Amino acid sequence: MEAAKINVRELQELILQAGELFQDRKAAGHIKTKGAADYVTEVDYAVQQYLRVRLETQYPHIQFLSEEKANQEIDKSGLVWVLDPVDGTTNLIHDYHASCISLALMDSADVVLGIVYNPYSQERFMAQKGVGCYLNGERITVSSAANMEESLIAIGTSPYYKEMAEENFTIFKHLFLDCQDIRRSGSAALDLAYVASGRIDGYFEHSLKIWDFAAGMLLVREAGGSVLDYKGEQADTRMVNHIVAGNSAIARLLAEKYL
Ligand code: IPD
Ligand code: CA
Numbered sequence: 198m199e200a201a202k203i204n205v206r207e208l209q210e211l212i213l214q215a216g217e218l219f220q221d222r223k224a225a226g227h228i229k230t231k232g233a234a235d236y237v238t239e240v241d242y243a244v245q246q247y248l249r250v251r252l253e254t255q256y257p258h259i260q261f262l263s264e265e266k267a268n269q270e271i272d273k274s275g276l277v278w279v280l281d282p283v284d285g286t287t288n289l290i291h292d293y294h295a296s297c298i299s300l301a302l303m304d305s306a307d308v309v310l311g312i313v314y315n316p317y318s319q320e321r322f323m324a325q326k327g328v329g330c331y332l333n334g335e336r337i338t339v340s341s342a343a344n345m346e347e348s349l350i351a352i353g354t355s356p357y358y359k360e361m362a363e364e365n366f367t368i369f370k371h372l373f374l375d376c377q378d379i380r381r382s383g384s385a386a387l388d389l390a391y392v393a394s395g396r397i398d399g400y401f402e403h404s405l406k407i408w409d410f411a412a413g414m415l416l417v418r419e420a421g422g423s424v425l426d427y428k429g430e431q432a433d434t435r436m437v438n439h440i441v442a443g444n445s446a447i448a449r450l451l452a453e454k455y456l
């Protein structure tokens with residue numbers, strides 16, 4: 198398997214170093230607007246550039262797909278890094294301390310390695326296909342909640358698709374009345390990592406991009422959970438997907454009863 202040829206120890210070290218760039222508040226204040234409520238800062242570009250140079254040097258045969266660059270030339274039938282240099286850019290701008298770096302490796306569109314690193318808490322979630330899911334080296338698994346009454350659910354508000362608000366908030370209300378409570382972190386990758394570690398029981402969001410969910414998808418699956426689409430099918434790595442994740446019972450319940 199390709200993941201076996203990656204120096205995972207070095208890769209994690211690289212991501213930790215890139216995480217230091219999150220501390221640069223001046224760069225975080227240099228903001229460009231990409232779309233409605235959609236921003237990019239100098240930190241996003243700096244993290245992307247830092248990792249791109251090093252990954253392309255060390256692994257010249259692996260393509261590099263990343264949020265803040267053009268990706269038309271990517272051939273998904275090969276090997277591809279999938280990076281979100283800052284997942285949770287709005288949080289970063291507000292110094293809210295809930296953002297992360299999300300890096301996945303895909304082999305023929307199948308995620309074989311995923312890392313989600315939160316530089317504020319220094320929590321590093323890592324999974325390799327067939328090897329399990331780990332938080333700072335300790336094995337983690339999804340929760341065992343079996344129904345909504347015992348579940349804490351993270352919602353994603355699809356902030357760049359405000360036209361979805363009516364539909365989304367109707368679902369959130371319905372769900373809120375049935376579960377313990379809902380959470381909104383502002384980072385899809387951290388939401389998926391939290392599902393993997395059992396801190397929350399489920400998470401869903403309409404219209405995520407591949408860099409938001411690729412690494413987190415493997416984390417959840419390797420932690421024993423499910424990642425479905427809104428139709429209840431196994432989610433795949435298309436460029437935009439509607440993602441529902443959880444321990445298997447809760448993911449199924451969310452997809453079948455609420456979405
Ligand atoms: C966003 C965050 C947010 C989610 C959005 C994503 P970005 O990523 O993950 O939580 O609601 O759908 O696009 O823009 O901060 O990288
Ligand atoms: Ca993102």
Ligand code: CA
Pocket residue numbers: 241264281282283284285286
């Ligand atoms: Ca981003």
